[in-house]
Amino acid sequence: MALTEARPRTKSPISAAAPVATSGKAGVSGRTFSIVSAVVLTVFAIVWLIPSLFALKTSLTDNGVAATGATNILKNWNPTLHSFASYFQAGDIWNWYAASAITSVVTAVLTVLFGSMAAYALSRLKFRGQNTVLLLILLGIMIPTQVLIVPIFQELGAVNLLNTYWSVIFPQVPAVIAVFIFKQFFDGIPRELEEAARIDGAGLWKIFWSVILPLSRPVIAAVTILTFVGVWNNLLLPLFVLSNPNLMTVPVGLASVQGSFGLRYADIQAGALLAALPLIVLYLAFQRQIVEGVTGSGLKG
Amino acid sequence: MTAAPAMTRATRTSPHTLATKRRSPLSGGDSRGAWLFLAPFGLFYVAFLLGPTVWMLITSFFNTSTVKTGLGSFAGFKNYGEMLGRADFWSAMWHTLQFTLYTTPPLVVLAFVFAILTNRVRRGQWFFRLAFFLPYILPSATISLIWVFIFTPGSGLWASAQQAVGITPGAGVLASPATAMIGIAIATVWWTLGFNFVLYLAGLQEIPRELYEAAAVDGATTWEQIRFITLPLLGRTTTLVILLQIIASLKIFDQVYLMTSGGPGISTQVALTLITGTAFTDNRVGAGSAASVLLFIVIIVIAVVRQIIDRSLARKAA
Numbered sequence: 001m002a003l004t005e006a007r008p009r010t011k012s013p014i015s016a017a018a019p020v021a022t023s024g025k026a027g028v029s030g031r032t033f034s035i036v037s038a039v040v041l042t043v044f045a046i047v048w049l050i051p052s053l054f055a056l057k058t059s060l061t062d063n064g065v066a067a068t069g070a071t072n073i074l075k076n077w078n079p080t081l082h083s084f085a086s087y088f089q090a091g092d093i094w095n096w097y098a099a100s101a102i103t104s105v106v107t108a109v110l111t112v113l114f115g116s117m118a119a120y121a122l123s124r125l126k127f128r129g130q131n132t133v134l135l136l137i138l139l140g141i142m143i144p145t146q147v148l149i150v151p152i153f154q155e156l157g158a159v160n161l162l163n164t165y166w167s168v169i170f171p172q173v174p175a176v177i178a179v180f181i182f183k184q185f186f187d188g189i190p191r192e193l194e195e196a197a198r199i200d201g202a203g204l205w206k207i208f209w210s211v212i213l214p215l216s217r218p219v220i221a222a223v224t225i226l227t228f229v230g231v232w233n234n235l236l237l238p239l240f241v242l243s244n245p246n247l248m249t250v251p252v253g254l255a256s257v258q259g260s261f262g263l264r265y266a267d268i269q270a271g272a273l274l275a276a277l278p279l280i281v282l283y284l285a286f287q288r289q290i291v292e293g294v295t296g297s298g299l300k301g
Numbered sequence: 302m303t304a305a306p307a308m309t310r311a312t313r314t315s316p317h318t319l320a321t322k323r324r325s326p327l328s329g330g331d332s333r334g335a336w337l338f339l340a341p342f343g344l345f346y347v348a349f350l351l352g353p354t355v356w357m358l359i360t361s362f363f364n365t366s367t368v369k370t371g372l373g374s375f376a377g378f379k380n381y382g383e384m385l386g387r388a389d390f391w392s393a394m395w396h397t398l399q400f401t402l403y404t405t406p407p408l409v410v411l412a413f414v415f416a417i418l419t420n421r422v423r424r425g426q427w428f429f430r431l432a433f434f435l436p437y438i439l440p441s442a443t444i445s446l447i448w449v450f451i452f453t454p455g456s457g458l459w460a461s462a463q464q465a466v467g468i469t470p471g472a473g474v475l476a477s478p479a480t481a482m483i484g485i486a487i488a489t490v491w492w493t494l495g496f497n498f499v500l501y502l503a504g505l506q507e508i509p510r511e512l513y514e515a516a517a518v519d520g521a522t523t524w525e526q527i528r529f530i531t532l533p534l535l536g537r538t539t540t541l542v543i544l545l546q547i548i549a550s551l552k553i554f555d556q557v558y559l560m561t562s563g564g565p566g567i568s569t570q571v572a573l574t575l576i577t578g579t580a581f582t583d584n585r586v587g588a589g590s591a592a593s594v595l596l597f598i599v600i601i602v603i604a605v606v607r608q609i610i611d612r613s614l615a616r617k618a619a
């Protein structure tokens with residue numbers, strides 16, 4: 001369709017025949033290309049799915065069979081939920097889920113609230129020292145938080161917060177990238193909307209809360225989910241600040257029992273999948289927000 | 302820099318006398334409001350980002366430890382000297398570089414190829430997005446457990462696949478110092494490719510269709526279109542992807558900790574494993590901080606380079 005649209009434009013009397021001929025050639029090579037790409041892509045997609053599917057198959061296999069090797073795991077067709085059941089009965093997983101859910105949700109709420117407030121000030125208000133604040137925020141993007149694990153550990157120890165959920169939540173709240181994402185979005189909201197509210201006598205908080213935030217639902221969703229996933233997946237911070245087994249988040253809990261599994265391969269893979277289960281559900285529900293959030297932020301691990 | 306557009310905006314609205322009259326007293330009030338809006342985030346920023354950075358710089362000059370409170374005795378540049386003179390510091394840096402070299406090319410090339418192909422597929426795009434992106438949302442604990450199991454010596458999936466094609470499996474990918482880092486790199490490429498894939502897909506969608514149509518009319522083959530339109534126009538995404546990958550590689554910790562814990566020997570020990578080991582296992586916070594600062598400097602330099610490249614590319618595009 002697009003090609004036929006383009007054709008009239010090139011239909012000068014001199015080269016009338018040439019474009020038709022060449023576009024025909026491009027069409028053929030385009031079709032071959034499409035078929036080849038579909039085949040190559042499918043092969044790679046299958047390769048990419050194998051590890052997860054193999055883990056799933058293993059988790060549904062009996063521990064005894066799983067210990068005999070990959071070939072037997074693939075051949076065995078007696079799926080059992082035994083490994084998953086043993087996790088849920090043992091109870092540790094519930095503690096881990098609770099710890100991960102609490103820390104992820106609280107961090108996400110605080111990050112979104114505080115980050116959007118800061119972004120509102122930077123995007124909409126004029127104040128002395130604005131440039132300095134913007135510079136600090138820019139600097140903050142470059143600070144690699146993982147490298148700060150030692151001083152953060154000391155600080156939390158000094159204020160007696162080690163081994164509390166706060167020790168996992170607080171250090172992850174200042175996500176500078178969230179301020180940036182919010183600021184970019186707020187910059188695009190037409191000023192007329194809030195000026196009308198101002199003339200009506202609305203205060204800053206009122207404008208922020210009932211004009212700006214309701215317009216920002218997509219970006220709020222993206223930042224919330226990205227923060228949630230980031231905190232849920234974080235290993236480094238909770239690994240060092242939580243030593244109480246009752247408070248361990250899912251990744252830390254898994255890491256701590258990894259060695260004690262021995263040859264119970266099915267159990268290990270069931271644990272690996274249980275750690276990811278809430279995120280997989282979240283991904284399937286919020287695919288668009290997650291993908292848009294990732295491209296919008298350009299942030300990485 | 303940012304004040305300039307705000308000022309021009311203010312002058313532009315000046316014809317509306319009513320608006321300006323209402324505006325100026327309000328802007329005076331804005332200042333206090335602005336700081337109130339900044340305060341909660343600012344508090345956390347200072348307490349958990351800026352503060353720790355400053356504290357890390359300070360402790361790197363002292364013999365601080367985790368067993369005693371306070372800074373400990375002044376050490377000057379001794380911690381830095383020790384780190385720069387330690388063989389395991391340089392080997393950790395080398396392993397970090399090794400990891401970067403193993404992961405960056407496949408993460409750029411494969412993500413680019415997959416994105417281009419997915420973008421051309423008419424039906425079932427959702428399937429490829431799912432297949433390539435799903436691993437990215439898995440926790441590092443999950444991917445590590447999966448890959449350690451795949452790499453199980455003798456009976457793992459990897460060994461079985463090797464046997465199937467007639468290769469005698471060795472002691473296991475993760476058990477040999479020569480291949481352990483490759484195993485970690487494979488798991489990482491599998492895990493994080495989806496991120497770059499999505500960045501490239503987004504980049505592809507920004508290229509105007511008319512460019513391809515015009516090229517097709519001029520008789521350019523699909524390959525030529527990719528070579529002369531897609532590749533150059535994705536240059537910005539590629540630099541972004543490469544620099545983000547380098548920064549991410551410098552901070553690698555999870556996969557190493559979970560898959561090999563730095564072993565066999567110290568053959569996969571990376572910068573962050575060395576830092577946490579020095580600070581938490583040897584209880585030498587000062588020395589660990591010095592190593593952190595050195596790593597920090599490298600990361601900042603790369604981040605600054607990224608900013609410069611990004612700006613110059615943006616200027617070129619404008």
